[in-house]
Amino acid sequence: MLRTLVNKIPEFCMTHWLLRVPLIVVFLQQGMDKWPIDVNDSPVDLTLLVWSVVVLGELGAAIGLLAGGLFALQKYLKELGDIITRFSGITIASIMTGVIWTGEPESFTDVILYDHFHVLLWVGGMYF
Numbered sequence: 001m002l003r004t005l006v007n008k009i010p011e012f013c014m015t016h017w018l019l020r021v022p023l024i025v026v027f028l029q030q031g032m033d034k035w036p037i038d039v040n041d042s043p044v045d046l047t048l049l050v051w052s053v054v055v056l057g058e059l060g061a062a063i064g065l066l067a068g069g070l071f072a073l074q075k076y077l078k079e080l081g082d083i084i085t086r087f088s089g090i091t092i093a094s095i096m097t098g099v100i101w102t103g104e105p106e107s108f109t110d111v112i113l114y115d116h117f118h119v120l121l122w123v124g125g126m127y128f
Contacts, residue, residue: 019071023092025082027058030058061091068083092121
């Protein structure tokens with residue numbers, strides 16, 4: 001009886017796009033706002049190398065999430081899409097970790113209570 005009930009429930013195999021699209025939009029927007037790369041645009045004191053990695057990482061992560069999702073739709077490219085998505089997710093989490101750290105929060109509670117946007121983006125990156 002339980003098996004027939006479960007079989008009647010439709011599959012939601014495309015719901016990952018509900019998380020993927022907002023992350024793509026946010027990281028494309030953030031990366032494009034920093035383009036062209038100029039170290040003087042950095043809100044904190046970063047070297048040109050670090051700032052370039054941040055900007056290109058934001059753009060690359062957004063494009064990677066999109067490409068990884070599209071590749072996952074193809075029968076023979078699912079594994080490649082999965083690898084690209086996972087790499088993009090860890091890139092997002094790494095960038096957000098750096099953003100949270102450079103904010104120099106006083107405690108973990110301050111991060112959770114007052115920096116929730118960056119925490120949400122970090123969790124989104126960790127999801128993928």
